Amino acid sequence: MKNINLRTQVVLTVLTLLLLENSVCPAAEKAAEAKQDQQQAMKAARQKAAWKKRRIIFNNDGNEPVYSLKEATPQALLDVRTSPLKGSQVDTIFYCTWSSGFSYFTHDTKVGNVFTETADKLSNNKTAELIKKGHDPLTVMSDWCQENDVELFWSFRMNDTHDASTAWYGPLLFPPLKKEHPEWLVGSAEQKPKNGRWTAVDFTHEEICDLAYRYVEEVCRNYDVDGVELDFFRHLNYFKRVSQGEPAGELELSRLNDLMRRIRAMADEVARQRGRPILVAIRVPDSVEYARVLGLDVETWLKEDLVDIMTVTGYFRLNPWKESVKLGHKYDVPVYAGLSESREKDQLARKVYASTEGSRGRAMNAWSQGVDGIYLFNSFNPRHPLWRELGEPTQLKTLPKVYFTSARGYASVNAWWKQGSSYMNRDILTPKHxxxxxxxxxxxxxxxxxxxxxxxxxxxxxxxxxxxxxxxxxxxxxxxxxxxxxxxxxxxxxxxxxxxxxxxxxxxxxxxxxxxxxxxxxxxxxxxxxxxxxxx
Known part of the structure; x- marks a missing residue:
């Protein structure tokens, strides 16, 4: 009798579980389908936002709070480089809150350190005062951009090493993080690396990758930005192995690949929560092979849909623009021509390379090879006519210009990898070359x-x-x-x-x-x- 009752109980339990499963499964399936639909809709919105028209992207290095303000007010901050851009061809601002050196910022970070140094020529640094008054520089920029229909990205210099300089500012930019953890650096002042600069952090350390992720996450969750730029060109030293003269191996490549995947997933999660995409932009060398030697697996990032926007070149350009356009468009990613200021030491040549006509020629060459827009780096005069010219190729066609092979040369390509010049695939003719x-x-x-x-x-x-x-x-x-x-x-x-x-x-x-x-x-x-x- 007991056995019969036991069997009956088992049968009833099984039937109950089956009924529950049948009632729960449809609900779970519907929830999963709804989540998938939401993800697909957000991905479509992200793709649409990625291909938004950006005639000119203005990269602002964020020096204004540190050096340029007479008073700690939003208007004083905006008047230096931003307000005069209204009505120009600048559709997007990439605003860098310093990140120089790694962990120092001029926004109100809780993960990193706010840069409050006032020694020497930093005596005018008004970052702390701005934040105390409720005028976080990144929020000020975000508010202005929204009011003026300008897209805003936060720009993060992934491994800036201005703190390695022997000039007056070098030691003042060396952050507490590096003082407390010298083992996280690629070298030391006494043992400088073969490639790059000794103050670079080594991304083989999981702690560094996690900090980089958290810096980006903090901005995505707390600021109303349209996207984040991961500026790998500042600076091109990411691993101790590479700094010692060996090309990046699988460990190094996997470190940054995993970091990129984490950032993409987090950006998409925050985007779903706020109902608007967060784009991920990168600034990288224009040679896949050269970048990979340094540990930047750019094509994998593109292939895995980890990147929405790609800007190429900085200190140097290794290939014709069309090669980068071909790569980006292969993976449905828009490509922007990074034009940095000339650093030619020969004064006669520099006068031409840095001229308005020279900038027009550089931009016209980039447009003619299929780029999707112009990105200006280290150009900070908002009243210069170039902000109202370089973004329209039809306008440029009838303006005086000068063509030359390079405004930058390529000597610095060897600073990050001693054999870097072997990746040069275009002609350079300058006084230095x-x-x-x-x-x-x-x-x-x-x-x-x-x-x-x-x-x-x-x-x-x-x-x-x-x-x-x-x-x-x-x-x-x-x-x-x-x-x-x-x-x-x-x-x-x-x-x-x-x-x-x-x-x-x-x-x-x-x-x-x-x-x-x-x-x-x-x-x-x-x-x-x-x-x-x-x-x-």
């Missing part, structure tokens, strides 16, 4: 031109600068796409002259320098410029 033409020999250089002069009715002037005055102006023969051109000797060892617009095409142009066999010494070509002007 001249071309030597031996008697009876010729040398050619590719000069990209971002427009068809025949269509725009432009007048062209070619300028070739030599290191020393030639013995005879006719000794050096210059050809443009196979056609000889007549150039006259001018001051500062320049050969220059008007050339037929029909000789120049949009895209790559071959400029050849040939030296007569009768020459008694080589010719050293230091610079090449193509000036484009239009009739009024």
């Amino acid at each position: 001249p071309r030597v033409v031996s008697p009876g020999k010729s040398v050619s250089v590719t000069l990209p031109v971002g427009e068809n002069p025949q269509e725009t009715g432009a007048a062209l002037e070619l300028k070739v600068r030599l290191k020393t005055e030639p013995q005879n102006k006719e000794v050096l023969l210059v050809k443009v796409n196979g056609e000889a051109v007549q150039l006259d000797l001018n001051e500062n060892h320049f050969l220059s002259g008007r050339i037929n617009p029909d000789l120049v095409t949009e895209g790559e142009n071959r400029i050849e320098f040939a030296l007569a066999a009768t020459a008694t010494r080589p010719a050293v070509v230091e610079d090449l410029q193509l000036w484009v002007t239009y009739q009024e």
